[in-house]
Amino acid sequence: MKKLPIIHPFNVSGKDFIDDKIKRLNLDDINIYKNWNINWVDGKLGNYTLKLLENNSNNEKIIKGSVIVFATGHDIFKPNNHDFYGYNQEDKIISLFELGKILRTLNNVNAKKSNLKNISELFEVEEKIKNILIVQCIGSRDKNHYEHCSKYCCTTAIKYSIELLKRFPKVNIFISYIDIRTPWKSEYEYTLARDMGINFIRGKVGSIDKIDDKLIATIYETVVQKLMKIKADLVILSTALIPNSENTGLLDQLKINTWNKGFIKSKYAKLRNVETSRNGIFACGTVTGPKLIEETINEAKAVSIEIMKLFEEPELFSNFNITIVDPEKCNGCELCERICPFNIPQMIPKDNNSDEKKEFLAEINPFSCRGCGTCNAICPTAAAQLQNYSQDEIFAQIQGLLKDSEEFSDPIILGFVCDECAYASVDVLGLLRKRYPKNIRLIRIPCGGRLSLLDILKSYSEGASGVFLLACGENKCHYIDGNIKGKAQIEAAEEILESIGWKRGRNAYFTSFVADNNKLHENLIMFAKKIEEMGPTPLNK
Numbered sequence: 001m002k003k004l005p006i007i008h009p010f011n012v013s014g015k016d017f018i019d020d021k022i023k024r025l026n027l028d029d030i031n032i033y034k035n036w037n038i039n040w041v042d043g044k045l046g047n048y049t050l051k052l053l054e055n056n057s058n059n060e061k062i063i064k065g066s067v068i069v070f071a072t073g074h075d076i077f078k079p080n081n082h083d084f085y086g087y088n089q090e091d092k093i094i095s096l097f098e099l100g101k102i103l104r105t106l107n108n109v110n111a112k113k114s115n116l117k118n119i120s121e122l123f124e125v126e127e128k129i130k131n132i133l134i135v136q137c138i139g140s141r142d143k144n145h146y147e148h149c150s151k152y153c154c155t156t157a158i159k160y161s162i163e164l165l166k167r168f169p170k171v172n173i174f175i176s177y178i179d180i181r182t183p184w185k186s187e188y189e190y191t192l193a194r195d196m197g198i199n200f201i202r203g204k205v206g207s208i209d210k211i212d213d214k215l216i217a218t219i220y221e222t223v224v225q226k227l228m229k230i231k232a233d234l235v236i237l238s239t240a241l242i243p244n245s246e247n248t249g250l251l252d253q254l255k256i257n258t259w260n261k262g263f264i265k266s267k268y269a270k271l272r273n274v275e276t277s278r279n280g281i282f283a284c285g286t287v288t289g290p291k292l293i294e295e296t297i298n299e300a301k302a303v304s305i306e307i308m309k310l311f312e313e314p315e316l317f318s319n320f321n322i323t324i325v326d327p328e329k330c331n332g333c334e335l336c337e338r339i340c341p342f343n344i345p346q347m348i349p350k351d352n353n354s355d356e357k358k359e360f361l362a363e364i365n366p367f368s369c370r371g372c373g374t375c376n377a378i379c380p381t382a383a384a385q386l387q388n389y390s391q392d393e394i395f396a397q398i399q400g401l402l403k404d405s406e407e408f409s410d411p412i413i414l415g416f417v418c419d420e421c422a423y424a425s426v427d428v429l430g431l432l433r434k435r436y437p438k439n440i441r442l443i444r445i446p447c448g449g450r451l452s453l454l455d456i457l458k459s460y461s462e463g464a465s466g467v468f469l470l471a472c473g474e475n476k477c478h479y480i481d482g483n484i485k486g487k488a489q490i491e492a493a494e495e496i497l498e499s500i501g502w503k504r505g506r507n508a509y510f511t512s513f514v515a516d517n518n519k520l521h522e523n524l525i526m527f528a529k530k531i532e533e534m535g536p537t538p539l540n541k
Contacts, residue, residue, distance in 0.1 A: 493507050
């Protein structure tokens, strides 16, 4: 960041921005370890241990802490020669980051000269550069590389273009883009850029060829639907913001969930975006995905608040709903360890192990367990049981709700409803006085992942004519992927029942969130009609 000439929207150099932040720190209370690498990390919330190794030395340090914060940033995508217009082969094709270093050199006479000597010389003589083409989304929004939007590219390209025009008023600047995304105050910069005469071309560059020392770019402009050719003295590639490759080993060691080739996955993007899949480990900034500086600062403040909330408590308390493993029933199958979205269960050796045969038991840390119940749903021996949602407790609810199934006039449908977005949607239906069929009866579960195949089959054995799971929407599960695992249980039940001669369609999977209650209402009514047409199950005829 120190190499950047401008930090948006603060309009200061990266060096000035960082130096100002460091001045505000009370270094008497902070230990900074430069030129040290993290060798390993272990522990749990309230008791983490890190081992540090000094670069080019055998020195090591052991550090203990209560929480860990990942703020390790990102990498910048490096284009290769074949896919990106001859980058690294042609001197006049550079990256946006390299342009930033050149601008810093031009703006500061004391700055270290850029190693892009030929390009720097072009800028020193105004007449040498007449046309500049900036190509957006290099490596991002690309199925062959990274599908995400890098977020910083549009605002940075526009800001650099304005800086160039102020220094070289006669230069023509073209920006080739897929979509311009300029959030917040950056919209004013976009308007200013257009007023200054910067040309925005909506379309991807097809090719860049060199003819007589000129770079000829071919672009199909999608607004006017016309093929364009632009002669450029300089081409700048806005390269993607990508995950920090140095994080990979550490994240694997800590079993922290990631997305999109290495970004840390937030526990829940809407409300818990600085929490990770492991208790006591937080993440902020671009380590979780592309962000602007303002967002990064806000996330850092959010992490501070979360840590302060933890430290306000004199003691750590476990979640009220946690899974407890019965060692007498556990057979060491490791299914809970494999399926847990937070990587909480660990396999520990039994006390009676011999040298010839080693057996293991599952152990779940009560301070780390998030209470989703996914392990409960998959455990083949019923050893792992989620408090308040154990197999016996769910079975008792099923029996209670279906005890009048023989006398009830309509076929009864049993719905298992996730306690987060899905149940809130059902509540909203009630608040809005939207009636759904009276033969639908609901059981509240902490997450869609808690639903087991046995729960579904038990429902039919007690008299249900249809079963559905109502879970959070795609990529909105508060327990990462519990909705997907619950859907798999519904599909498995459908396959099993079909194999014994039942007609398909008695099991359903729906997703919902509060703002989408109309769709939920329609789904419930349509499913009830479908079950009514199918009639009772073979067990109830």
